[in-house]
Amino acid sequence: KAGVxxxxxxxxxxxxxxVTLSCSPISGHRSVSWYQQTPGQGLQFLFEYFSETQRxxxxxxGRFSGRQFSNSRSEMNVxxxxxxxxxxYLCASGQGxxxxxxxxxxxxxxTVV
Amino acid sequence: AQSVAQPEDQVNVAEGNPxxxxxxxxxxxxxxxxxxxxxxxRGLQFLxxxxxxxxxxxxxxxxxxxxxxxxTSFHLKKPSALVSDSALYFCAVRDIMTGANxxxxxxxxxxTVIx
Numbered sequence: 664k665a666g667v668x669x670x671x672x673x674x675x676x677x678x679x680x681x682v683t684l685s686c687s688p689i690s691g692h693r694s695v696s697w698y699q700q701t702p703g704q705g706l707q708f709l710f711e712y713f714s715e716t717q718r719x720x721x722x723x724x725g726r727f728s729g730r731q732f733s734n735s736r737s738e739m740n741v742x743x744x745x746x747x748x749x750x751x752y753l754c755a756s757g758q759g760x761x762x763x764x765x766x767x768x769x770x771x772x773x774t775v776v
Numbered sequence: 777a778q779s780v781a782q783p784e785d786q787v788n789v790a791e792g793n794p795x796x797x798x799x800x801x802x803x804x805x806x807x808x809x810x811x812x813x814x815x816x817x818r819g820l821q822f823l824x825x826x827x828x829x830x831x832x833x834x835x836x837x838x839x840x841x842x843x844x845x846x847x848t849s850f851h852l853k854k855p856s857a858l859v860s861d862s863a864l865y866f867c868a869v870r871d872i873m874t875g876a877n878x879x880x881x882x883x884x885x886x887x888t889v890i891x
Contacts (some may be wrong), residue, residue, distance in 0.1 A: 765822070
């Protein structure tokens with residue numbers, strides 16, 4: 664079974680630009696969550712999508728948005744990039760229930776210059 | 777509110793010795809607890825979970841964790857450390873109040889196994 668696939672693996676963007684990251688979950692998984700990992704703030708929850716609907720949202724500004732498609736693939740978008748958005752963005756795939764674990768992709772390393 | 781704490785930023789252990797990585801939690805209701813490991817430039821790999829049942833949970837790569845309700849702890853253990861166990865370890869609790877996949881992570885503990 665293929666794992667969680669995130670593309671691209673690395674990105675370099677300029678302040679003020681926007682960026683779109685993609686995540687393909689494990690086949691059959693309907694839940695996709697996004698996390699931001701930085702040295703200073705650690706791992707922080709961005710949002711979760713389940714069956715194309717945003718189910719939860721973390722404490723991030725509106726510049727961070729996402730969506731999920733009918734095939735469960737998800738994208739997250741960050742507009743008007745700031746230097747502080749530089750981070751490893753991780754996608755997690757799951758069945759969406761309380762008892763099962765989430766599986767993470769390798770992440771997208773975003774650098775804002 | 778759900779939260780976990782990992783009191784040690786760094787743990788060093790000699791190869792072959794037992795290792796323990798500590799985690800304490802604070803939750804409303806029953807805890808759903810997880811351990812993940814992260815190798816350099818990689819995502820998180822699931823090690824084990826506690827949902828309910830036996831307090832000693834066995835997971836991947838020879839790791840186990842002991843759930844202690846009275847001490848609100850969920851320490852990760854391994855009887856004999858390998859150099860390849862050197863990595864960053866995260867304890868996490870599921871936020872059952874708001875949703876299924878929302879995990880709160882600890883700050884991480886860097887484990888170094890010394891040959």
